[in-house]
Each structure stands twice: as C-alpha cells, then as structure tokens.
Amino acid sequence: MKQRYIPFGYRLSGGSIITHDTEADLLRMIFNRYLAGESYSQIAAELEASGVPYREGTSRWNKNIVGRILQNRKYTGNDNYPSLIAEDDFIQSALLQQEKYTRKDIRTAPEITALKKKAVCGECGATYERIPDSRFGERWKCKNTECRPMVKITDAHLSAQVVSLLNRMIQNPRELDSLQIVKELHNLEITRLTNEINRELDKPDCNEGLARTLIMARAAIQYEHCPDALLPEKTRRIKETLENHASITELDPELILQTVDAVIIQPDSTVFLKLINGMIIQNTEERSNPPCKQQNA
Template identity: 35%
Template sequence: MAWQRKTPFGYMVRGGETVPCPTEADAVQNIFTRYLAGASYGRIAEEMSRGNIPYHRHTSQWNKHMVKRILENGKYLGTGVYPRLISDEEFLAAQIQREDKTDYAPCPAALNPVREKAVCAVCGSRIARDTKSHGRPRWVCPDCGAIVHISDEEVQKRVSHRLRQLANTPDLLTPPPAPEAAPSADALRIQNELNVCFNRSDINPDYMKTLIFAAAAEQYAVLPDLTPVHDMEVLRERLETGPANDSDIQELLAKAVKAVRIGGQDYIELELNNGTMIGKEQTT
C-alpha cells in the first residue's frame, strides 16, 4: 500500500499550527504555473523529481498522480486550518484546463482502419481525428488548416455506404497498373563493373562470382510488389460470384482503398488503388 502524507504537500505543522512549508509552498505555486503554461502531468513530475523536493519522505521521485492530487486540492485556497497558497483565479483556471484535457472521446476501434487512410479532401495531406473541441470529434488537416466536424458514427456510416457501393460494382476493381522495375544506381554500377571484367584478360573467377551474385540481388531488390494487383483481382472475382459479407467489406477497405478523403459538409470519398474515386456525388 502506498504511503500517504498526513499533512498536504505545501504545509507543515509548527507549534501545533499548520503553516506553509517555504520550499513546498513555492513548489505548489510552480506546479500550477507550469500546468497553466501547458506542461503535462508527466513533464511536471519529471521536473519535480530533478528538483530535490520530495513529495514525501519515502521517495524523491514524483509521478503524474502526485501532480494531479496537488492540482485538484482545494485546501490551497485557504480553507479551514490551511493557509492560502494559490489564488482563486489560478485554481479555477487549472480546474477548467483539467476538464478540457479529460473531456475527450476515445477513437472507436472500428474507426481505426479509416483513420489510418484518412486524407484531407482539400489538399490531399493526412488528416487527423481529435476531440479538442469539448470532446466532439473533428478532423483537422495540419497542412491547409481545414477542419471537418463530423461524428464517428457518421464517418463509419458513410464509409460503409461507399464500400457497399463498391462491392455492388466489382467491375470497378480493375487492378492498378503494374509498376515497372527500374534498375538502381548500384545495379548499374555493378553491371558496368561486370562488363569491364568480362573484357579483361586476367579474369578473377571469385570476384566475377561476387559481382554476378550482387547483380542478381540488386535486380531482385527492385522487382515491383505485385501484391496490390493480385489482391484486386481476387476481390473482384469473389464479389462477382455473390453478395459481399462484412468480412468482404473490411477487406475492401484494407486492400482496395488507397485513401479515405474527408471534406466539409460531411463529404467522404474513397480513392482506390487504381485511381478510381467512389462517392464524388454527395450522399443524401
């Protein structure tokens, strides 16, 4: 069981009265100041651990729970036998900030596959989900500054609708163009060295063997990944034979969709690996 202080941090008992402890009272003020400046519980705990002012006599190490207890302790306002250490304004500001930081909506697990592929419909950059606006989900583009307010349920509903559209038209699942393998700079240098060696009269068999293996390795390294092409073909063939189930829908998102484009007015569009766009028309 963790040891608990009998006298709150910031105070000490002298002559039978509770009075401010100079070093601890200054630390309390500093904790409020740092927190209101934007420092996290963890960062403040790290700073306090380095400051040689222990929270209690059993350890010099601070943790975020100690910092949290100080920030929410109303005794610092000067109630009962405890002298005031913090002004009403500072204490209120800290409580409001604590509520803002804890008022968030965790991302539903079902939304994670969408979040991983979400991009801004305005500029095409990655767009991030956050809940800094009083716990209401929104999507923010750090590049162009676009902000889209849309509920998690609506995002899932619209993405699911687009995927169902795609599942009902499997002919759209044409494989993306197979990328061409281009020789790397190292491959060209190795090939040039091979050509030089072949034209020499004093060929070193071991060195030639090394070059040949190196050339083969370089050629293998630049072979294009044909997995997306294969995945699209398999998905199309499967969907052409019958209706899609939930597993097929999730596989479409994972293997056929390159990006989920999120824009204003609840606009959501899917960009497939082959460049096809699903959902350019607004869903009603």
C-alpha cells in the first residue's frame, strides 16, 4: 500500500506542492462537519462512502485519520503549503477537540494512538502498552511480564525522545544518505540477538562458543533482511517528507505514520526509531562490542 508523503488535500506538480481540488473539497467538509458536531467516526463513514481514497490503493478511512487531519496546521498555510482552511476554523476545531480529550479519554488522541501502534520493547520485541494511573499519570511498559528489566516510562519521556529524534531528521534529512551506508537494517529478532550478544560479551567468563553461535544467528537473519528494491524509493519519500517539514514541538501523528516503522524502547529507557526503510535512528553513541576476555588456563 502506498503511503502518503504529503498531506491529504495537496499534490505535487512540477516539484511544487499545490491544491488537489477533489481532496481539498473533502478536507473542508471534514472541518465543517466536525465544527457542526459530528464525530470522527461519522465523518470517516461519509468519507469512505465518497469513494475518494485517503491514500492510493484503498478507500478505507477511520477516525484516527480524521483526527490527524483536523490537527494538521499545514492546512492554514503553514510550512509553505497552500491555505485550505481559515485560521479561525482551525482554532475552533482545536478548541473543540481539547474539550473532548478529557483525562478519561485522552488515550484516543491521535498522537497516543500513533505511539501505541509503533512502540515495541528493544529487549524482547514485545509491544509496549500504555497503563493509566490516576496517582502518577500514564506509564508505558513492556507487555511481556517475563521481560527484565521491566522499564516503565511516562508519556512525557517517550514523547520527548520521539520528538527529538524526528527533529534531528527534519533538521538533517541528508543524514539519511550516510545512515544508509553505516547503519544495518534491524528487525526485532536482530535487536534481541544483539542484546544477548552484548550480555554474553560483557561477562567475565564469556562463553565464546555461545557468543559465536549468537553472532552467526544474527548474521543469518540480517542476510534474510537485506535491502530490497523498494528501499531507495522509501528513503526518497522520507527525505522528501522531512525537507518539506518544519521542526516540531509536539508529536505529529502524520509524520510518524509517514516515516516510522517502530518506536523501539531500550532497557535503559532510551528510544530508537526504526524508519520505514529499515534504518535505525538513535541519539546514543553506537556500542562497540569488546572481544571476549581470555580465560586463564
């Protein structure tokens, strides 16, 4: 399925972003219906009935897509996009959404939904879940009860790290060129094996045979996940999205959808982003594996 890399309501023409007339009419309908009192789900049903797809290849719409559209300030003419929505309408829509997102139902906010779909544990590969807590606020933790250490992080901590990593890419989209060379492609099993290798190599009595077996297992999986012919196109889409995007101060669900495959939460609470082309973006320095210590005879 083709991902959108420019917002609904716009299209590219001669290298410039211009209005997509059919989508722009539906976009204005979305804002008008919402301000008139309709819910995300009601609007999504109307959009699906229209037959106009949100992205190429499918006519499927849902309430999360509608929510992302209503929160996208580009439609007021920001970031060099043509203005499709009056500033007053956008503000009124934002105020209405704010009223509806009480603490009880904030879990349905588009940015929270985006994270819930992407957050995984860097230690075991299981999904991270969001746990409401009336005393201390929400917490995120690995759903695998056997995972150790059991890392718990807050909305603020998780969001801040994701925003920081996204801004790093926005400010330096050309960095993706070098990352494509020096970064290896990961999946969750590769991450798990890497963690096991690091733990074994750190032991004073490192088992060289086990470490070698783990390294060979990781290499086999890496070979299976070698870059395919679509990766250059995916990288191009990411770079084009970033080059047309201003730095963010809060989570942008649309940007996450367009660029991020997984939000990987490490045992030390640091966060990595796995992009849709398989590249890993991280703020910490990459770890170099020391050789196994030689054991005395």
